[in-house]
Amino acid sequence: MSWFSLENIVKDLPTTISKHSPEILTGLGIAGMIFTVVAAVKVTPKAMRKIDEVEISENKRLTKTEIVKETWKYYIPVVISGACSIACIVGANSIHLNRNAALIAAYAISTRDLELYKKKAVDILGDKKAPLINDEVAKEKIEENPVDRSTVIITGKGDSLCYDPLSGRYFESDIEKLRKAVNDLNRRMRDEIQITLNEFYYEIGLDSIKIGDSLGWDIDKGYIELEFSSQLDKDGVPCLVIGHYNPPKYLY
Secondary structure: OOHHHHHHHHHHHHHHHHHOHHHHHHHHHHHHHHHHHHHHHHHHHHHHHHHHHHHHHHOOOOOHHHHHHHHHHHHHHHHHHHHHHHHHHHHHHHHHHHHHHHHHHHHHHHHHHHHHHHHHHHHHHOOOOHHHHHHHHHHHHHHHOOOOHHHOEEOOOOOEEEEEOOOOEEEEEOHHHHHHHHHHHHHHHHHHOEEEHHHHHHHOOOOOOOOOOOEEEEHHHOOOOEEEEEEEOOOOOEEEEEEEOOOOEEOO
């Protein structure tokens, strides 16, 4: 390995550690818990011998308090290891929660900006020209994320190629099945008040995503309304790009 490569690795090390800190802390926590168990198993026979020695020398049974007094020193490494392991696991979880909160906040800001942009586009360009912007955006999205035929999800709900920009997934469906899914979910929303993004994905035949239970639609903020843009993929195959007039919002 050249000195230049080593220098780059050392330079990027803080960024790499910061980026993967939850995984590192979780790994340290698990390793620490294993060490804690092993250490406890090893010191317990020593502690038992100490108890036997004291009981024999004093010719009496030790009370619980006396047992702790005689053996606590053996378990100092165990306690320290256990405490550090718990701290690592709690720290990893805290980082995950903070990152998710930041992601949700950023998404909420983007959603508000998108809604304002759409409203202004209609005000300035009119109802007929404003959708042309959506078509251009949809075209750019599939150009940035071209379809890989081997990863297209077969939902069994149609055979038209579709693209969901929110999750970055291509799948097969058709516009009528998608509209039916939206109608069914909107009927459910009247009773259940809220519908999550993952429930929408389940209804159209897709798996859930990590943030999908925190995002969705609330009846007080509007029903699910899809918008469609028909584009051509890199091979010239028609592709239906799914958009949202009323994007999913943070629910909790």
